[in-house]
Amino acid sequence: MKIGAEKEKLGKKIEPYLFLMPSLLVFGIFLFYPFAKTIYLSLFKTNKMGQAKIFVGLGNYIELFTSKSFYNSIGVTVVFVAIVVVLSMALGLLGAVLCNRSFPGIRIFSTAYALPMAIASASAALIFKIMLHQSVGIINKLLHLEINWISDPKYALVCVAVLTAWLNSGINFLYFSAGLANIDETLYERASVDGANGIQKFFRLTLPGLGPILFYTLVVDVIQAFQSFGQVKILTQGGPGESTNLIVYSIYRDAFFNYRFGTAAAESIILFLIIMCLTLVMFKIEKKGVKY
Amino acid sequence: MGRSMAQLELRNVTKRYENGFEAVSNFNLDIQDKEFIIFVGPSGCGKSTTLRMIAGLEEASEGEIWIDDRLVNYVEPKDRDLSMVFQNYALYPNMTVYDNIAFSLQVRRLPKKEIDNRVREVARILEIENLLDRRPKDLSGGQKQRVAIGNAIIRRPKALLMDEPLSNLDAKLRGQMRVELAKLHERLDTTFIYVTHDQTEAMTLGTRIVVMKDGRIQQADTPKMLYEHPVNRFVAGFIGSPAMNFLEGVVCCEEKKLWLRCGARMDFELTWCSVYSVLTDYIAKTVTAGIRPEDIYLEEEYRKMGQEEQKGLKAVKVTVTARELLGAENILYFQAGENDLIAKVGPECAYRSGEEITLYFDTKRMHFFDAGIGMNVERCELG
Ligand SMILES: Nc1ncnc2c1ncn2[C@@H]1O[C@H](COP(=O)(O)OP(=O)(O)OP(=O)(O)O)[C@@H](O)[C@H]1O
Ligand SMILES: [Mg+2]
Numbered sequence: 211m212k213i214g215a216e217k218e219k220l221g222k223k224i225e226p227y228l229f230l231m232p233s234l235l236v237f238g239i240f241l242f243y244p245f246a247k248t249i250y251l252s253l254f255k256t257n258k259m260g261q262a263k264i265f266v267g268l269g270n271y272i273e274l275f276t277s278k279s280f281y282n283s284i285g286v287t288v289v290f291v292a293i294v295v296v297l298s299m300a301l302g303l304l305g306a307v308l309c310n311r312s313f314p315g316i317r318i319f320s321t322a323y324a325l326p327m328a329i330a331s332a333s334a335a336l337i338f339k340i341m342l343h344q345s346v347g348i349i350n351k352l353l354h355l356e357i358n359w360i361s362d363p364k365y366a367l368v369c370v371a372v373l374t375a376w377l378n379s380g381i382n383f384l385y386f387s388a389g390l391a392n393i394d395e396t397l398y399e400r401a402s403v404d405g406a407n408g409i410q411k412f413f414r415l416t417l418p419g420l421g422p423i424l425f426y427t428l429v430v431d432v433i434q435a436f437q438s439f440g441q442v443k444i445l446t447q448g449g450p451g452e453s454t455n456l457i458v459y460s461i462y463r464d465a466f467f468n469y470r471f472g473t474a475a476a477e478s479i480i481l482f483l484i485i486m487c488l489t490l491v492m493f494k495i496e497k498k499g500v501k502y
Numbered sequence: 503m504g505r506s507m508a509q510l511e512l513r514n515v516t517k518r519y520e521n522g523f524e525a526v527s528n529f530n531l532d533i534q535d536k537e538f539i540i541f542v543g544p545s546g547c548g549k550s551t552t553l554r555m556i557a558g559l560e561e562a563s564e565g566e567i568w569i570d571d572r573l574v575n576y577v578e579p580k581d582r583d584l585s586m587v588f589q590n591y592a593l594y595p596n597m598t599v600y601d602n603i604a605f606s607l608q609v610r611r612l613p614k615k616e617i618d619n620r621v622r623e624v625a626r627i628l629e630i631e632n633l634l635d636r637r638p639k640d641l642s643g644g645q646k647q648r649v650a651i652g653n654a655i656i657r658r659p660k661a662l663l664m665d666e667p668l669s670n671l672d673a674k675l676r677g678q679m680r681v682e683l684a685k686l687h688e689r690l691d692t693t694f695i696y697v698t699h700d701q702t703e704a705m706t707l708g709t710r711i712v713v714m715k716d717g718r719i720q721q722a723d724t725p726k727m728l729y730e731h732p733v734n735r736f737v738a739g740f741i742g743s744p745a746m747n748f749l750e751g752v753v754c755c756e757e758k759k760l761w762l763r764c765g766a767r768m769d770f771e772l773t774w775c776s777v778y779s780v781l782t783d784y785i786a787k788t789v790t791a792g793i794r795p796e797d798i799y800l801e802e803e804y805r806k807m808g809q810e811e812q813k814g815l816k817a818v819k820v821t822v823t824a825r826e827l828l829g830a831e832n833i834l835y836f837q838a839g840e841n842d843l844i845a846k847v848g849p850e851c852a853y854r855s856g857e858e859i860t861l862y863f864d865t866k867r868m869h870f871f872d873a874g875i876g877m878n879v880e881r882c883e884l885g
Binding site: 401419 | 590606
């Protein structure tokens with residue numbers, strides 16, 4: 211009798227963990243293990259196969275922090291992330307505000323604004339490459355210019371950033387549309403009777419009403435922008451010079467061109483720390499600022 | 503206060519929605535300065551639509567809307583200088599009560615100092631001074647309603663539009679707010695246009711009531727006129743609670759007197775009726791007689807009356823079917839012939855369901871409607 215009860219108690223204790231097991235397993239294999247392994251690797255010099263050979267402690271990190279190329283990467287990434295986040299949020303918001311009413315053909319417009327979400331970054335980059343081509347690209351043709359967008363260090367980063375912003379704007383559009391649909395229509399009616407014009411309504415009703423969603427998209431966009439890779443790989447390969455050498459691309463280069471897996475791992479860890487700190491800071495600010 | 507006159511005029515206003523549904527038809531109304539106008543009617547009769555057309559939130563399909571000799575059909579809501587209290591209050595959720603009240607002044611870029619003075623004055627009038635820092639979600643229904651009114655009156659608009667502002671409140675609070683609204687109207691000297699389907703609100707607040715049905719005005723009149731001289735059967739049944747009783751009957755002439763025959767045991771002598779002369783045109787025709795529940799008396803009540811009062815009261819044998827005690831009065835449900843009727847009698851009445859009693863119907867206060875079109879016979883004579 212007593213043993214039975216004990217058994218039952220034990221079963222009750224284990225039960226929740228059993229339910230968690232599958233997802234823990236998946237996380238463990240694909241997330242926690244690689245993460246631990248990366249930390250481990252970042253402390254070693256490796257051979258060409260990526261096997262840890264010589265323990266160097268923080269050597270890889272010290273090397274990074276004394277390399278000009280790494281600082282360049284960080285600088286380029288920060289500029290890139292800033293452009294991408296601001297532009298993709300602005301595009302998404304603009305689209306959502308424009309589509310937040312019913313008129314004939316609204317579905318076509320909505321689909322068009324949400325479409326970038328469904329396009330692979332690689333194929334978008336290929337299309338942009340053609341559009342930005344110096345002699346046959348449509349951009350130069352329309353603007354009557356002869357700029358080599360992708361090979362000019364002045365423009366290359368902006369081009370990649372604009373492409374990425376456009377790609378990310380699709381999902382932002384979707385989030386913002388959902389957020390706008392949640393704002394009570396009668397608030398706008400009251401505002402019109404109260405005498406507010408369109409701009410006042412936007413800044414005093416729409417933006418505050420979107421507050422929580424704006425914050426959420428900001429966090430996600432920042433993280434996503436830091437991790438952009440495909441478009442750089444196809445459009446510029448980090449060039450010209452190192453003008454578009456984003457951290458993620460630099461990790462890729464170090465690991466798979468230079469076979470310096472240790473350095474690449476260290477860069478990954480630093481990237482991780484940067485994103486984590488940024489996210490924490492954003493949440494801190496949000497707690498103070500945004501009111502629901 | 504430096505407020506201009508506010509005269510509102512609606513001429514042949516019609517609203518047709520995109521789906522072709524005509525929500526308001528040929529609406530004509532003149533509203534004078536400082537009136538307290540009530541739009542009342544059953545659900546879906548177009549009250550809100552009319553109010554929203556006045557506010558400019560809905561475009562009139564036909565007709566003209568004039569405010570102070572200015573045609574406003576194509577004037578933006580923000581330029582009409584009206585304010586509105588919405589049914590759900592529509593408070594801005596991310597602003598404090600202070601900003602909610604001040605909003606309409608802030609968007610007009612008034613000096614901060616003046617805004618502050620006016621917000622505090624309004625808050626004092628509405629007794630919400632202690633709530634100014636709160637957000638709408640931390641307010642009770644009645645407080646929200648005050649904030650919404652505060653926002654509406656702070657601008658001293660030409661007219662204050664209200665769409666069922668009390669419908670979200672419980673009965674007690676509704677009674678309180680009703681009194682306060684009446685006071686507010688007196689104090690502000692502004693035109694009020696008020697939508698409700700609660701006829702108690704309509705009767706107690708309005709200086710003029712517009713009864714609507716299916717998008718058309720049935721009657722626009724003072725509460726007293728509506729109660730005493732309803733133009734048709736619909737208005738008669740809509741105004742008053744419990745609703746007026748209706749009896750079908752034939753007018754006939756016997757012994758040189760007019761009678762209304764409403765089936766077995768129910769003959770009413772019409773000698774004392776106010777519309778006696780009109781009824782002579784209806785001899786041998788069917789009419790609908792209307793009698794209000796408060797114009798039917800118990801035997802005890804009848805006995806206490808003077809000779810003069812007893813005149814025109816007609817005894818009818820009825821069977822009680824139910825009784826509801828409503829504090830100071832009883833609502834008596836009874837059957838007379840094949841008609842189910844209602845009487846409002848004194849609290850001392852103790853009859854039970856099934857009892858046979860005698861009730862006295864006051865024929866002096868009976869209304870008569872054409873059985874076909876439902877018009878009041880007094881109007882038929884005029885028209
Ligand atoms: N956008 C619309 N499109 C089509 N029909 C509408 C629209 N808005 C309202 N209606 C119809 O117009 C009629 C009048 O509506 P309205 O809102 O004015 O009624 P109401 O008198 O305010 O009723 P309630 O007392 O229920 O608020 C209703 O039958 C309604 O179904
Ligand atoms: Mg309504």
